[in-house]
Amino acid sequence: MKDYYDILGVSRDAAADDLKRAFRQLAMKYHPDRNPDNKQSEDKFKEINEAYSCLSDPQKRAHYDRFGSSEGMGGGYAGAGFGDIFEDIFGDLFGAFGGTGRQRAAKGSDLRYDLGISLSEAVFGAEKTIDFPKWEICKECKGSGSEPGKSPETCPSCKGAGQIRFQQGFFSVSKSCSKCQGTGHRITHPCKKCKGTGRIKENKSISLKIPAGVDTGSRLRVSGEGELGEYGGPSGDLYVVLNVEEHPFFKREGTEIFCEAPVSFPQAALGAEIEIPTIDGAAKLKIPPGAQSGRLFTIKGKGAPRVGGHQRGNQIVRIYVEVPTKLTPRQRELLEEFTSINGGEAAKGFKEKLKDLFSGVEN
Numbered sequence: 297m298k299d300y301y302d303i304l305g306v307s308r309d310a311a312a313d314d315l316k317r318a319f320r321q322l323a324m325k326y327h328p329d330r331n332p333d334n335k336q337s338e339d340k341f342k343e344i345n346e347a348y349s350c351l352s353d354p355q356k357r358a359h360y361d362r363f364g365s366s367e368g369m370g371g372g373y374a375g376a377g378f379g380d381i382f383e384d385i386f387g388d389l390f391g392a393f394g395g396t397g398r399q400r401a402a403k404g405s406d407l408r409y410d411l412g413i414s415l416s417e418a419v420f421g422a423e424k425t426i427d428f429p430k431w432e433i434c435k436e437c438k439g440s441g442s443e444p445g446k447s448p449e450t451c452p453s454c455k456g457a458g459q460i461r462f463q464q465g466f467f468s469v470s471k472s473c474s475k476c477q478g479t480g481h482r483i484t485h486p487c488k489k490c491k492g493t494g495r496i497k498e499n500k501s502i503s504l505k506i507p508a509g510v511d512t513g514s515r516l517r518v519s520g521e522g523e524l525g526e527y528g529g530p531s532g533d534l535y536v537v538l539n540v541e542e543h544p545f546f547k548r549e550g551t552e553i554f555c556e557a558p559v560s561f562p563q564a565a566l567g568a569e570i571e572i573p574t575i576d577g578a579a580k581l582k583i584p585p586g587a588q589s590g591r592l593f594t595i596k597g598k599g600a601p602r603v604g605g606h607q608r609g610n611q612i613v614r615i616y617v618e619v620p621t622k623l624t625p626r627q628r629e630l631l632e633e634f635t636s637i638n639g640g641e642a643a644k645g646f647k648e649k650l651k652d653l654f655s656g657v658e659n
């Protein structure tokens with residue numbers, strides 16, 4: 297039995313608003329328009345829809361809570377009222393993704409552009425110029441397809457109707473005129489620039505403002521920069537999908553930036569102030585005496601912001617103690633002396649613990 301609460305990730309006493317919020321978030325994530333040809337997303341999307349159609353209806357929810365099932369309540373809910381819920385919750389929001397059938401007919405298709413940016417551009421934001429090929433109205437003929445000064449003539453086959461009617465048995469059938477592709481006219485002097493098509497593939501260059509805080513997978517929508525719409529429809533949108541390049545030193549997770557820094561054995565033992573690179577430039581970090589390998593330190597405010605946020609996260613530094621691989625005779629002498637003073641034991645605490653452990657077993 298499917299647990300609808302589980303599917304939506306809400307508690308059993310979730311209020312209607314919480315349900316709506318949870319559903320909305322999940323539906324945005326798994327909407328087929330955002331996950332084209334992804335069967336898994338599609339199934340998930342159906343599942344959250346089913347869960348929400350049940351739980352958002354107080355009567356159905358009560359029934360479900362009582363019997364743990366939505367059956368026996370006038371049919372299953374999968375797909376029932378699918379569109380309605382959608383319209384209700386999202387309004388025209390999904391128009392933004394080239395979503396509903398209505399808009400798809402007239403609107404030009406959306407374009408996708410994958411843009412790689414550096415970590416520092418992702419953290420601080422950037423201004424980028426991108427070039428990409430797209431269909432534009434032919435400026436020579438203003439999209440008419442005819443040489444300037446010439447007009448297309450009426451199609452002689454269909455006499456301008458764009459349709460041809462013929463008799464088939466008892467029926468009068470009409471089909472699109474094949475001589476003029478249903479346009480009703482014929483171009484006699486095709487524009488030389490676009491060869492009569494009225495549009496031309498051009499390299500488009502646009503400048504793009506990348507907000508601070510974006511991350512790999514962030515999408516920027518540039519309204520109206522997609523392909524030209526057919527039959528005079530509006531242009532589609534351009535989606536710029538960002539990919540933040542790997543940094544050799546920093547690793548980012550959300551608003552935090554991680555790095556590792558080596559310290560020498562004497563620095564770790566005696567304490568030291570070391571220089572740490574941050575995305576803003578070098579910063580000082582105080583290492584207290586006796587710091588162990590793997591210890592984490594926080595440098596406040598040197599991480600990444602959230603998009604639209606003002607505060608930046610932190611940088612987390614993980615230190616590791618470097619063991620020298622080559623020793624000069626003098627260094628060796630000093631370390632041997634250190635060892636003899638130290639009683640020859642590297643890890644007294646460890647030995648103590650072991651002793652406790654074994655004595656415990658014996659008793």
Ligand SMILES: [Zn+2]
Pocket residue numbers: 434435436437438439440441442487488489490491492493494495
């Ligand atoms: Zn033209």
Ligand SMILES: [Zn+2]
Pocket residue numbers: 451452453454455456457458459473474475476477478479480481
């Ligand atoms: Zn025709």
